[in-house]
Amino acid sequence: MTTTEDHAPSARAVTIQDVARLAGVSTATVSRALALPDRVTEATREAVLSAIRETGYTPNAAARSLRAKSTRMVLVLLPGIGNSFFTPVLNALEEVFSDQGYGVLVGYTRQSRRRETHYARVIRAGQVDGVLVVTGNVPRDEEFVAVPDQVPISLMFAGIPGGDRFSVFDVDNRAAAATMVGHMIAAGHRRIAHITGPEGSIETNERFGGYCDALTAAGLAVEESLVWRGAGNFDFVSGDRAAARYFALDDRPTAVFAAADEIALGFIRSLKTGGVSVPRDVSVGGFDDTEYAVHYDPALTTMRQPRTEMGRLAAEDLLLRMSGKGGVKPPTHVRLPCELVLRESIRRL
Amino acid sequence: MTTTEDHAPSARAVTIQDVARLAGVSTATVSRALALPDRVTEATREAVLSAIRETGYTPNAAARSLRAKSTRMVLVLLPGIGNSFFTPVLNALEEVFSDQGYGVLVGYTRQSRRRETHYARVIRAGQVDGVLVVTGNVPRDEEFVAVPDQVPISLMFAGIPGGDRFSVFDVDNRAAAATMVGHMIAAGHRRIAHITGPEGSIETNERFGGYCDALTAAGLAVEESLVWRGAGNFDFVSGDRAAARYFALDDRPTAVFAAADEIALGFIRSLKTGGVSVPRDVSVGGFDDTEYAVHYDPALTTMRQPRTEMGRLAAEDLLLRMSGKGGVKPPTHVRLPCELVLRESIRRL
DNA sequence: ATGAAAGCGCTAACAT
DNA sequence: ATGTTAGCGCTTTCAT
Numbered sequence: 001m002t003t004t005e006d007h008a009p010s011a012r013a014v015t016i017q018d019v020a021r022l023a024g025v026s027t028a029t030v031s032r033a034l035a036l037p038d039r040v041t042e043a044t045r046e047a048v049l050s051a052i053r054e055t056g057y058t059p060n061a062a063a064r065s066l067r068a069k070s071t072r073m074v075l076v077l078l079p080g081i082g083n084s085f086f087t088p089v090l091n092a093l094e095e096v097f098s099d100q101g102y103g104v105l106v107g108y109t110r111q112s113r114r115r116e117t118h119y120a121r122v123i124r125a126g127q128v129d130g131v132l133v134v135t136g137n138v139p140r141d142e143e144f145v146a147v148p149d150q151v152p153i154s155l156m157f158a159g160i161p162g163g164d165r166f167s168v169f170d171v172d173n174r175a176a177a178a179t180m181v182g183h184m185i186a187a188g189h190r191r192i193a194h195i196t197g198p199e200g201s202i203e204t205n206e207r208f209g210g211y212c213d214a215l216t217a218a219g220l221a222v223e224e225s226l227v228w229r230g231a232g233n234f235d236f237v238s239g240d241r242a243a244a245r246y247f248a249l250d251d252r253p254t255a256v257f258a259a260a261d262e263i264a265l266g267f268i269r270s271l272k273t274g275g276v277s278v279p280r281d282v283s284v285g286g287f288d289d290t291e292y293a294v295h296y297d298p299a300l301t302t303m304r305q306p307r308t309e310m311g312r313l314a315a316e317d318l319l320l321r322m323s324g325k326g327g328v329k330p331p332t333h334v335r336l337p338c339e340l341v342l343r344e345s346i347r348r349l
Numbered sequence: 350m351t352t353t354e355d356h357a358p359s360a361r362a363v364t365i366q367d368v369a370r371l372a373g374v375s376t377a378t379v380s381r382a383l384a385l386p387d388r389v390t391e392a393t394r395e396a397v398l399s400a401i402r403e404t405g406y407t408p409n410a411a412a413r414s415l416r417a418k419s420t421r422m423v424l425v426l427l428p429g430i431g432n433s434f435f436t437p438v439l440n441a442l443e444e445v446f447s448d449q450g451y452g453v454l455v456g457y458t459r460q461s462r463r464r465e466t467h468y469a470r471v472i473r474a475g476q477v478d479g480v481l482v483v484t485g486n487v488p489r490d491e492e493f494v495a496v497p498d499q500v501p502i503s504l505m506f507a508g509i510p511g512g513d514r515f516s517v518f519d520v521d522n523r524a525a526a527a528t529m530v531g532h533m534i535a536a537g538h539r540r541i542a543h544i545t546g547p548e549g550s551i552e553t554n555e556r557f558g559g560y561c562d563a564l565t566a567a568g569l570a571v572e573e574s575l576v577w578r579g580a581g582n583f584d585f586v587s588g589d590r591a592a593a594r595y596f597a598l599d600d601r602p603t604a605v606f607a608a609a610d611e612i613a614l615g616f617i618r619s620l621k622t623g624g625v626s627v628p629r630d631v632s633v634g635g636f637d638d639t640e641y642a643v644h645y646d647p648a649l650t651t652m653r654q655p656r657t658e659m660g661r662l663a664a665e666d667l668l669l670r671m672s673g674k675g676g677v678k679p680p681t682h683v684r685l686p687c688e689l690v691l692r693e694s695i696r697r698l
Numbered sequence: 699a700t701g702a703a704a705g706c707g708c709t710a711a712c713a714t
Numbered sequence: 715a716t717g718t719t720a721g722c723g724c725t726t727t728c729a730t
Contacts, residue, residue, distance in 0.1 A: 013475065013499075015723055026701045031725055041699065058473040062420065063723030065411035066706050073454075082440045084433040084640070091431045094457050098467060103476065105422070105452050108443045118447060124407040126362065127452065150362075236644055269644045291433070292641050295585055295618045364707055375717045380709055390715065412707030415722050 014055045023051035034059070065126075073103040074318065075128040077119060079135040080108025081233050083262055084290050085307070089134060089156070092311025100319055102129075109135055123151060130322045132156060132314060133166075152321035152331070154314050157305070158202040159333065167321065167331040169314040173203050176303045176338040177210025178217075180285045181257050183301075183340060185218045188349030189255040189283065193226040195242040195267060197259040198233050207259045207287065226253055234259065239266025246282070247274055254282060254349060261286040261293045261302055268296070268345070279347035289341050298344035306336050363404045372400035383408070414475075422452040423667065424477040426468060428484040429457025430582050432611055433639055434656070438483060438505070441660025449668055451478075458484055472500060479671045481505060481663060482515075501670035501680070503663050506654070507551040508682065516670065516680040518663040522552050525652045525687040526559025527566075529634045530606050532650075532689060534567045537698030538604040538632065542575040544591040544616060546608040547582050556608045556636065575602055583608065588615025595631070596623055603631060603698060610635040610642045610651055617645070617694070628696035638690055647693035655685050 020027045025044055033040050033048040040048075051057075065071045076093055078086055094104050105128060107119045123131060131153040152167070159168035184192050194211045197204035212222050228245050231238035239258065246252060246267075258264035264286035268278045278284050278298055286293060289304035313334055321329045369376045374393055382389050382397040389397075400406075414420045425442055427435055443453050454477060456468045472480060480502040501516070508517035533541050543560045546553035561571050577594050580587035588607065592615075595601060607613035613635035617627045627633050627647055635642060638653035662683055670678045 013723095016725095017723080027724075028702080028726075029700060032700085035725080039699075044699080056473075058470055060415070060723050061471075061474040061476040062411050062414035063706090064725080066409070066415050066708090066722090067724045067726085069706075071411065080440060080443070082436050084436060087431050087433060087436065090455070091429060091457060094429070094455060095459075098456065098464065103454050103471065104456075106439070106443060106455050107447065107453075108440060110444075115447065121407055122410075122452065124405075125410040127410040236640070265641075265644055269646065272646055291431075291585070292614075295614055297618065297621055297646055362707095365709095366707080376708075377710080377718080378716060381716085384709080388715075393715080409707050412722090413709080415706090415724085416708045416710085418722075 013060070014057045016057070016059065018055055019048065019051045019057045022055060023047040069126070070129055071103075071127060072101055073105055073128045074130045074132060074322075075105045075107055075119065075122060076132045077107045077109055077135055080110040081235065083233070083235055084292070085234065085260070085262075085288055086134060087291075088307045089311045092308045093132065093315050096312055096315035096319070102319070126150075130154075130318045132318060152318060154318050154321075154331075156310060156314050158206075160202075164331060167314070167317050168333045169310050169317075169336070170334075171305055171336055171338045173206035174210040174213065177207040177257070177259075177287070178214040179210075179338070179340055180287070180303050181211050181214035182217070183342075184255040184257065184283065184285060184346060185214060185220070187255075187283070187346060189253075190220060191226065191251070191253040191255070192220075193228060193246070193253040193256045195228045195231055195238065195256060195258040195263050197238075197263070199230050204259060211257055225249065231263070235262050236266030236269070239263040239268070240270045242267050243270030243274065246271065246276075252282070255285070255346065256282060257285045257287075259287055261288045261290045261300060264300055264302070264345070265292065265296055268298075268300075279345050283346040285346055289339075293341075294343065301343045301346040302341050304339040304341050306338075310336055362409070363406045365406070365408065367404055368397065368400045368406045371404060372396040418475075419478055420452075420476060421450055422454055422477045423479045423481060423671075424454045424456055424468065424471060425481045426456045426458055426484055429459040430584065432582075432584055433641070434583065434609070434611075434637055435483060436640075437656045438660045441657045442481065442664050445661055445664035445668070451668070475499075479503075479667045481667060501667060503667050503670075503680075505659060505663050507555075509551075513680060516663070516666050517682045518659050518666075518685070519683075520654055520685055520687045522555035523559040523562065526556040526606070526608075526636070527563040528559075528687075528689055529636070529652050530560050530563035531566070532691075533604040533606065533632065533634060533695060534563060534569070536604075536632070536695060538602075539569065540575065540600070540602040540604070541569075542577060542595070542602040542605045544577045544580055544587065544605060544607040544612050546587075546612070548579050553608060560606055574598065580612070584611050585615030585618070588612040588617070589619045591616050592619030592623065595620065595625075601631070604634070604695065605631060606634045606636075608636055610637045610639045610649060613649055613651070613694070614641065614645055617647075617649075628694050632695040634695055638688075642690075643692065650692045650695040651690050653688040653690050655687075659685055 016027045016030050020030045029040060029044060030048050033045045037045055074097055097104050109115050130151050134156045154167040156169045159170050181192060196208055215222050228242045231241045258267055264284050268284055271278060276282060286300045286302035289302045293300040293302050317332060365376045365379050369379045378389060378393060379397050382394045386394055423446055446453050458464050479500050483505045503516040505518045508519050530541060545557055564571050577591045580590045607616055613633050617633055620627060625631060635649045635651035638651045642649040642651050666681060
């Protein structure tokens with residue numbers, strides 16, 4: 001192999017200077033021809049454009065950012081537990097933002113303070129014009145305290161109670177959970193267990209609250225032995241662990257509400273391995289309606305969260321708040337409806 | 350709500366000037382105290398650090414990039430068909446890069462020329478120091494032609510034949526596919542079908558090649574009626590469509606090799622709906638070993654691609670190539686081994 | 699309509 | 715060891 005790389009150092013990148021020289025105008029005119037085409041004569045615009053084509057000029061992003069005090073980039077903060085819930089969200093975000101010429105920087109916080117500090121610094125360094133937090137928790141880091149004053153921030157899927165500094169895009173987790181459990185009750189179930197999400201997350205608390213609400217409304221007691229807590233994250237493993245608790249029980253529930261689809265899927269799979277069949281022996285409901293829910297056997301009955309729509313709306317709101325056009329847009333709270341998707345994993349008793 | 354947002358315009362961000370003034374030194378010294386701590390006395394370093402703490406100073410990224418001609422950002426180009434294959438890859442990439450102080454910009458090309466052009470421009474604008482293409486195809490856009498000379502580029506999961514301008518991180522798709530089909534043959538299967546990936550992708554061709562190799566090596570003919578092409582992407586829908594072809598056949602295969610796990614899962618699911626059981630009536634093998642393969646019923650026998658490891662290695666290589674330390678590191682080709690993961694979806698005949 | 703020139707915040711020669 | 719200064723590439727007044 002004879003190739004020797006010759007990046008950066010090699011051919012000096014073409015600058016606005018080169019274009020100006022070639023077109024026989026000043027750099028200011030080149031800049032104008034690009035940004036405000038109707039403020040230059042057609043002749044000069046043509047000359048500039050042709051010089052640009054000839055040189056292959058692309059404006060330097062750093063110089064532009066430095067001058068314009070805007071990077072046209074947003075930071076999307078994800079938990080990074082690598083579950084597939086976020087795939088369509090990120091997809092929708094990237095679509096809207098890139099269409100508007102914004103870049104999407106992704107950051108995985110992984111529940112690590114160090115990483116949160118890292119990304120707080122990214123924001124404070126002026127590297128992004130806005131932030132989308134898709135983690136369920138606003139980073140606790142003190143460095144984050146000052147951050148909302150610097151750039152607009154939005155929270156997705158779980159809002160901070162009382163925070164009017166952020167736009168919030170979420171669902172009514174509590175009501176949605178109550179609907180699911182209410183559906184189980186309507187199907188004749190009386191002993192209903194709940195596999196919670198990770199300890200301390202807002203969604204976990206809300207969905208547990210909804211579970212209690214539905215039980216209470218039906219005159220049913222919340223039994224501690226049927227609330228399977230601290231199983232882990234919103235993932236398969238949590239479902240596996242919950243299955244162990246199911247098997248350990250003498251008086252088993254006839255239905256189980258899992259706080260997320262992946263938990264439900266892991267649970268069902270472990271039950272099968274133990275010879276228990278869903279929904280024949282026990283009914284299972286999930287939450288989210290991720291891609292795999294419908295393809296599973298049994299197809300999972302679950303609460304659909306409108307992830308793509310949420311992503312789109314959140315992106316559009318942030319775009320508006322970043323642009324500052326038409327006065328500064330105040331943060332909003334948008335609550336989208338969930339939908340109970342009936343499939344095969346819950347049966348009538 | 351009384352909150353009115355006051356971003357950017359409000360409090361002017363603190364600059365190196367402010368720190369210098371407060372510490373009673375020059376800006377150069379502040380810069381040094383940060384970048385080369387041992388080139389200043391301990392006393393001044395202390396003074397600077399304390400001034401930084403007091404002011405909450407964070408160096409401006411755009412200014413630094415402009416001056417240093419390095420953005421400490423990489424672009425990760427994904428196909429964006431939103432399948433879960435890429436989740437662990439992106440996870441690994443973000444982990445390595447952010448640990449080294451690099452930001453990860455994600456771009457979904459979505460097989461759209463417009464988007465490829467868009468991201469070519471991002472590169473040419475000097476917005477990133479390196480690029481990772483995780484799409485299986487190098488963007489065809491002519492704007493991309495000049496790009497490899499500007500920043501190092503790496504290809505993941507599928508290399509371009511004959512391209513020594515890129516680092517390539519892949520697996521031997523052909524051999525891996527042959528191993529899978531060889532396993533089916535060893536299990537007694539003689540009529541083996543293949544569901545291909547999307548038309549024109551390198552992986553699709555390679556895996557089909559391996560399928561043929563294995564058949565040929567066993568003295569079996571490749572029957573056109575058993576090669577199910579153009580089903581779509583590496584997704585469930587392709588599996589659904591393939592199921593229709595299975596049902597339409599008089600002389601059905603006893604085993605089916607799907608070019609990806611999601612295809613296999615969609616296929617199995619559709620078979621079930623049609624009353625055909627896996628592996629009782631037909632065996633199915635997948636490719637990738639995504640998270641869902643093991644949790645499915647039946648658990649999917651598949652070829653594991655080392656996605657996380659691949660991400661880590663590719664990131665480390667790119668880091669080295671970007672740094673330019675120790676001479677410019679030439680592009681490499683790293684080929685990682687796949688692993689046949691035996692589970693429940695293929696049975697001995 | 700166009701040009702000249704200042705300056706965004708930082709780093710790195712060069713000078714002391 | 716520290717300060718002075720030029721300048722990265724661009725946009726945007728302010729003149730003309």
